[in-house]
Amino acid sequence: MTRAALYDGLGGPDVLYVGTVADVEPGPGEVAVRVRAAGLNPIDAKLRTGFVRSDAPFPRRVGSDLAGTVEAVGDGAVYWDGTPVAVGDEVFGRGQGAVAERAIASADALAKRVDAVPAEVAGGLWIAGLTAVSCLATVPVGEGDTVLVGGASGAVGLIAAQLAAEAGARVIGTASARNHGFLRSIGVEPVAYGEGLAARVRELGTVTAVMDCHGREALDAGIELGVPVDRMVAIAAYAAIDELGVLNVERAARTPANLERLGDRIARGSLVLPVVNTYPLDEVGAAFTDLESAHAPGKIVITP
Numbered sequence: 001m002t003r004a005a006l007y008d009g010l011g012g013p014d015v016l017y018v019g020t021v022a023d024v025e026p027g028p029g030e031v032a033v034r035v036r037a038a039g040l041n042p043i044d045a046k047l048r049t050g051f052v053r054s055d056a057p058f059p060r061r062v063g064s065d066l067a068g069t070v071e072a073v074g075d076g077a078v079y080w081d082g083t084p085v086a087v088g089d090e091v092f093g094r095g096q097g098a099v100a101e102r103a104i105a106s107a108d109a110l111a112k113r114v115d116a117v118p119a120e121v122a123g124g125l126w127i128a129g130l131t132a133v134s135c136l137a138t139v140p141v142g143e144g145d146t147v148l149v150g151g152a153s154g155a156v157g158l159i160a161a162q163l164a165a166e167a168g169a170r171v172i173g174t175a176s177a178r179n180h181g182f183l184r185s186i187g188v189e190p191v192a193y194g195e196g197l198a199a200r201v202r203e204l205g206t207v208t209a210v211m212d213c214h215g216r217e218a219l220d221a222g223i224e225l226g227v228p229v230d231r232m233v234a235i236a237a238y239a240a241i242d243e244l245g246v247l248n249v250e251r252a253a254r255t256p257a258n259l260e261r262l263g264d265r266i267a268r269g270s271l272v273l274p275v276v277n278t279y280p281l282d283e284v285g286a287a288f289t290d291l292e293s294a295h296a297p298g299k300i301v302i303t304p
Contacts, residue, residue, distance in 0.1 A: 001021065002102040003019070003101050004018070004019065004097055006021070006060065006062070007062070010049055013288040016137060021100075027074050028074050028075045029108065032073075033066060033091060033103050034103060035099075036069065039127075039245035040302065041063075044064075045292055062097060062099040064093065064094045066093065067090075068091065068092075069091075070086065072087065075161040079111070079256065083089065090114075092125060092259070093105060093110035100304065101304045111263060113263065116127065119130070120278055124273065124300075127156075130255070131160075131249060132157075133163065134249045135211045136211075137250055138233040140167075141164050141208075141209050143168035143278065146172065146205050146209075147172070148169055148207045148211070149164070149174070150193070151214060151218075152171075152173025152174055152187065152188055153176070153182065155298060157173065158273070159273060162186055162271050162272070170205070171188045175190050176193070179297075182297050193202065197217060198221040207222065210227050210246075211232075213235055216240035219222050221238070221250075229244060229246045273298060274299070277290055279300070279303070281303075290302065
């Protein structure tokens, strides 16, 4: 049996509890992972509240991002590069119901983790990291670009901002004032969000691209600043995507190969993904309360 975060009905963090579920053996192409860290994401909360619909039966498990140790291997389980997965491998990526002591994952949704990438960091990298990579795949930027990143202190935004800067772009990022110092430390020029955003950005220079990683405010500012809609991407502002005609983030770049490249950047120190707080599995409700409130830049992580 495995202890896992569960919920029996839609609601706030108070509906979460830790229960036991039967261990499932990995099928063809799958592995069982002993979870060391599982990052929380806004989509997890949206599924729990019903904001995003799911047809999964109750009780439902929680989470997808994970890092851990392979403890069982199904037939034909290989990494993205064709290398066989072995028991004892340290891995990170995506798994089913990852907020648990043990989870099943497709081998092709995992990458090998090296010691230079802490498990707590790797365990929160799949969704945020690959969504950020996808932002740049949708709207490539480089030398001569000035990109406005909305929600630059959130996990997706701060990775997208660093990747854009690495590509040679100048990066302006929206954030609350308490997070401006952190943004400056990673090479981002901070700007306060809220009414008058376009005017504040205009004072900083001419924007050539927009990546809105939280809401739609940066998209509206981009329209006001005359940025072409094909140079603006959103990750979740679906109404704005339809209304403004800006680009929805593409999915093709969400691959374990790109995940491994992000891990390589973290190992080299050229990319940072702070871990704001870690919680034991039994405090999953408190962890989601933390996630769903304003917090410092980075990830909230469960460490089973």
